[in-house]
Amino acid sequence: MWPAVVVLVTGWLVLAGLHYFQLRIATTTLFWIAAVYFGPLLSAVPWVVLVGATAIAGRLIWRRARWRGVAAFLVPSVVVGVVVALVNWQYVYKVSWYRLHRSDFAAVARLADDRTWTATAPQGYYGPKLPAEYQYLSTVDSLSRIGVNRGTPVWFLSQWAGIPDGAIGYAHITGDIDETAELDGFGDPVKPTVYLGDGWWWVE
The missing domain is CATH 1.10.287 (Helix Hairpins)
Incomplete structure (x- = not known):
């Protein structure tokens, strides 16, 4: 049995x-x-x-x-x-993955706010390479700058990246959303769709 x-x-x-x-x-x-x-x-x-x-x-x-x-x-x-x-597995994933790893998302947000780190971190094809302990948060191992919201950079953690273009994932957006802001998901325009907390949004 x-x-x-x-x-x-x-x-x-x-x-x-x-x-x-x-x-x-x-x-x-x-x-x-x-x-x-x-x-x-x-x-x-x-x-x-x-x-x-x-x-x-x-x-x-x-x-x-x-x-x-x-x-x-x-x-x-x-x-x-x-x-x-x-x-709806994509919704389950986007919400639960963030909640399960919220402290690491917060740590990455602090890195994004650290201009010294963003300027001196090893640069990958998609942006500054994340420290090893946080690379699992992005499918490209990097923290990618995908646009500007009200004068502040928007930083992105890819959860899917297309070939050759396109990406969806988590974005850290400071302040109220500027509806006219253009966010570039690796070649395709993306928009914030679900607010998850602490400035993190799901964008697609």
Whole structure:
């Protein structure tokens, strides 16, 4: 019984994890290579994992409980699949990722306000390289300046960067939003959409 439970729960966790981190996964080089060869089929991968885990668990439980046991495993898998399909994972990610790492976002905001750091930090293609302990906050490892709001620089932590252009992620914006301010998401215009706290916005 327990091996079947472990397999099934692992399948659920992988399914949810792939949806939760879909933005970051879609930024990786491996994803872009896979996209060239498999295209739209990539979107089916999480569901293949769920179906595969359910099938393996069903096979394991069949040996003990036959149809009654298989039904007991199939029903929760269907429920999990429906829930995953209905959840707005991008919203869940943008809010929860910020809240889980709020102290590190605050530390990065302090760096952004430190003109000495922004001027002397090692420069990457997308802007000043973040200290190693904060690089996980940006898919490009950098704090990027994407515009100006009421005379103050707007600093950006990319959560997805397109090839060749485009980006969405978190931006630190000081003061009230200037609706006329132009923010450049690595070649595409972006706008603040969700306020998260302490000057941090989700922009896309």
